[in-house]
């Protein structure tokens with residue numbers, strides 16, 4: 210009896226240990242065979258997460274790119290979500306280009322990115338997989354990238370907003386008296402003011418830069434404060450005017466996304482954010498603002514139908530027109546105040562300022578740290594706008610948009626390549642497929658890096674037969690000279706043609722806007738914003754000088770975009786025509 214009991218006990222213990230072992234095995238990451246991964250991570254139910262949390266300096270994307278580099282393979286896998294499929298990381302421009310351009314029916318937006326953006330703009334088309342609904346929502350926006358809208362509405366508003374920035378910075382530089390000052394907020398404000406004016410019309414009552422300028426002009430030298438830790442000998446810190454709640458509410462979206470990205474679970478982060486009364490208040494404020502602006506646009510349209518004179522059309526006016534037209538075509542009533550309309554408007558405002566502001570911040574840092582490139586840029590601008598130079602005035606928005614200045618285009622492209630506002634594109638496969646010769650199961654998510662090997666480090670050698678058929682059929686693509694790939698050199702985008710220096714947009718690998726059907730919708734607007742703001746800044750100030758090292762870090766933080774943690778400028782101010 211005693212022996213039997215002991216034997217039964219041992220069997221139960223063995224069976225329990227076996228069950229526990231099986232249970233433990235079942236919660237361990239399941240690597241996709243043949244694709245590189247971290248052995249230690251595969252032995253922990255939390256996969257790569259502990260290492261990521263330990264080593265992450267604020268930018269998850271930087272950590273992922275570093276990890277991919279350590280694997281020294283164009284394709285590796287990470288285990289970032291417990292109990293989920295691994296995430297692939299692809300570091301090869303040619304294969305990425307093929308997936309984005311030629312395999313977009315197979316590789317679409319990821320559930321992960323949808324979870325992120327659903328928390329802030331749930332009905333925006335960025336959250337849809339390709340299909341009829343995605344097409345319908347894109348149609349609502351179709352007039353917003355027309356040359357007419359860009360040149361007559363967006364351009365002049367970007368110009369006007371930048372003009373305020375020039376005055377503000379001239380004043381700040383005078384008071385700073387040779388010291389550097391942070392421009393992160395000012396750059397977000399200049400783009401925000403512009404996008405609000407061309408989205409809602411110039412009558413939109415709130416601006417973010419104007420109150421800053423007014424405060425500075427009212428207080429003069431007293432606008433300096435040193436409540437922060439920076440050394441007053443190096444840095445001038447200015448008092449800031451509070452922003453209207455509707456503006457705060459728009460800027461807050463980026464902070465919300467950043468918090469979700471830094472959390473182990475995106476949905477948990479949004480759930481927690483839902484308990485914050487200030488979050489709820491800001492969300493309500495932005496929804497109310499959009500509702501009001503749509504209502505005004507509907508009223509303007511009705512006036513126009515009654516034969517009164519049409520105003521210059523804002524983005525919301527054009528969307529209301531498009532919704533009216535779509536409703537007529539589909540035999541339904543227009544739904545001007547639907548959640549789709551609300552989130553498409555919100556998405557346009559957010560995308561219209563966040564991405565280009567981040568790119569500009571990288572641009573200011575890179576150009577200040579490369580005085581030779583800055584000098585050439587200034588010379589090219591002066592030579593490109595002889596009338597404005599002779600008349601000692603700023604080039605107009607129209608002149609800037611319509612003048613081909615190869616060096617300016619090259620600077621913009623190089624800022625996009627080196628700044629890396631969006632360091633990776635994300636895709637998820639909706640069927641079993643192959644990547645670089647490896648079988649990949651349906652539902653796998655993949656990050657396609659736009660930094661690292663191929664882009665600013667020598668590319669990996671990949672056997673041609675491992676590539677996808679469509680990639681092989683497209684043939685070899687251009688690559689950068691490995692010498693100095695990691696350096697900021699706008700000249701790489703220039704070539705000689707018939708004795709003239711011209712800009713070559715296909716000079717080498719770059720993916721700042723993604724590609725294919727899911728590529729950036731606002732690319733043309735982004736180029737226009739960058740063109741106008743960079744031209745006016747480098748036209749107006751003598752020099753953006755190099756800042757001391759401790760103010761020049763290139764560390765980044767991930768919010769909607771990959772933002773520099775700091776951006777200071779030190780200005781020489783003799784202004785030309787501002």
Ligand code: HEM
Nearest residue numbers: 335560561564565631721722723724727728729730731735
């Ligand atoms: C320098 C500025 C910008 C950069 C670097 C940028 C970059 C990107 C990137 C990398 C993507 C993902 C592409 C892909 O997955 O293949 C994207 C998507 C998108 N961008 Fe931009 N963008 C910029 C400006 C803008 C602007 C000004 C707008 C509109 C006002 C805009 C609207 C969008 C939209 C709606 C999508 C999602 C498209 C979809 O999922 O169907 N972007 N952008």
